[in-house]
Amino acid sequence: ETGVTQTPRHLVMGMTNKKSLKCEQHLGHNAMYWYKQSAKKPLELMFVYNFKEQTENNSVPSRFSPECPNSSHLFLHLHTLQPEDSALYLCASSQVRVGGNSYEQYFGPGTRLTVT
Amino acid sequence: AQKVTQAQTEISVVEKEDVTLDCVYETRDTTYYLFWYKQPPSGELVFLIRRNSFDEQNEISGRYSWNFQKSTSSFNFTITASQVVDSAVYFCALSEKLELTGGGNKLTFGTGTQLKVEL
Numbered sequence: 001e002t003g004v005t006q007t008p009r010h011l012v013m014g015m016t017n018k019k020s021l022k023c024e025q026h027l028g029h030n031a032m033y034w035y036k037q038s039a040k041k042p043l044e045l046m047f048v049y050n051f052k053e054q055t056e057n058n059s060v061p062s063r064f065s066p067e068c069p070n071s072s073h074l075f076l077h078l079h080t081l082q083p084e085d086s087a088l089y090l091c092a093s094s095q096v097r098v099g100g101n102s103y104e105q106y107f108g109p110g111t112r113l114t115v116t
Numbered sequence: 117a118q119k120v121t122q123a124q125t126e127i128s129v130v131e132k133e134d135v136t137l138d139c140v141y142e143t144r145d146t147t148y149y150l151f152w153y154k155q156p157p158s159g160e161l162v163f164l165i166r167r168n169s170f171d172e173q174n175e176i177s178g179r180y181s182w183n184f185q186k187s188t189s190s191f192n193f194t195i196t197a198s199q200v201v202d203s204a205v206y207f208c209a210l211s212e213k214l215e216l217t218g219g220g221n222k223l224t225f226g227t228g229t230q231l232k233v234e235l
Contacts, residue, residue, distance in 0.1 A: 042120075043207070043225040056222065088159060104151060105223060107161035 002026050004108035006091050012114045013081065021076040021111045023091030031096045032074040033105060034066060037088040049074060050096055081115045088112050118143045120210050122226035129198050129233055137193045137229045139208030145169075149211040150184065150191045151223065156204040167191060198233045205230050 004025045013019050025032060034046040048056035049068040063085075065077040074091055092105040119142040129135045141150065152164040165175065167184050175182050179196045195202055205228040212222045 040227075042227050043223075045222055048222065090159075090161065092161075103149065104163045104166045106163060107153075109158060109160040112159070 004091060004093055004106050006089075006108035006111050008111060009109065010112045010114075012116060013078070014116055015081060015083070017081075018077070018079040020078065021089055021091075021113075023074040023076075023108055025072055025074075025091075025093035025106070025108075027093055027095075027106060029093035029095045029106070030071050031094045032068060032071070033092040033094075034074065034076055035090040035092065035107075037090055037110070039087075043090070047076075078113075081113075083115050086113055086115045118145075118210050118212050118224040120208050120224050120226035122206075122208055122229050124229045125227070126230040126232070129231070131199060131233055131235055132197050133233075134194060134196050135198050135231065135233075137195075137206050137208075137231065139191045139193065139226060141189050141191065141208070141210045143210060143212070145212065151209040151211070152182065152191075152193050153207045153209065154204045155207060155228070161207065164193075195231075198231075200233050200235060203231060203233045 004023065007022045011019060031050045033048050036044045036046055045058050046060045046064065047054060047066045051071065063080050067075040067077060076089060088110045090110045091108040094103060094105040121140045122138065124138055127135055148169045150167045153161040154164055155161050165182055172184050172186055181194045183192045191208060207228045208226045209223045212224060
């Protein structure tokens with residue numbers, strides 16, 4: 001496979017469930033990102049991992065828990081979510097270069113999450 | 117704080133018309149990058165172009181062209197001879213370098229412009 005893949009593509013979960021979203025990038029990048037896209041709102045950055053280390057947590061509630069076991073895989077663990085967490089969750093990756101600059105991010109197709 | 121404004125929420129055109137999508141940004145950084153992404157109904161954001169703040173040359177790629185004007189903090193996107201397949205939401209984004217460990221760039225997105233191209 002090429003690019004950035006995400007599974008599952010669709011997920012419906014109750015407020016008491018625990019589930020995980022998975023992202024895998026096949027681009028050889030060293031930085032990965034989670035974004036949330038809600039209706040009528042700009043994309044919101046949630047987490048950034050650079051070389052497997054979390055470098056950004058954008059004030060995300062603790063019911064979202066990221067995990068980055070290696071530079072190719074990124075997970076988002078979900079538990080006790082609220083209906084307002086229903087959204088499209090997008091994963092992205094990029095290559096961070098010398099000096100810390102990275103360029104364009106490549107996105108996966110997203111997971112459409114519905115919390116009931 | 118960085119900000120990207122896409123004032124056009126939705127644009128409808130007839131196929132073969134030219135259309136320009138506006139993007140205005142705010143940043144205090146002297147070095148920054150601007151991007152355009154396309155999001156078709158399938159949901160995946162597709163990277164279209166990156167422009168750095170030092171390069172104000174306009175760029176053309178097939179039917180797509182971009183006009184970067186630093187003086188007005190704008191980075192507009194024009195599609196010439198639009199086609200139905202161009203129907204999508206288009207996002208303009210601005211990068212901010214993450215300083216914590218020097219890694220990664222935080223993208224600030226605009227709210228997007230829904231482009232509908234009809235026959």
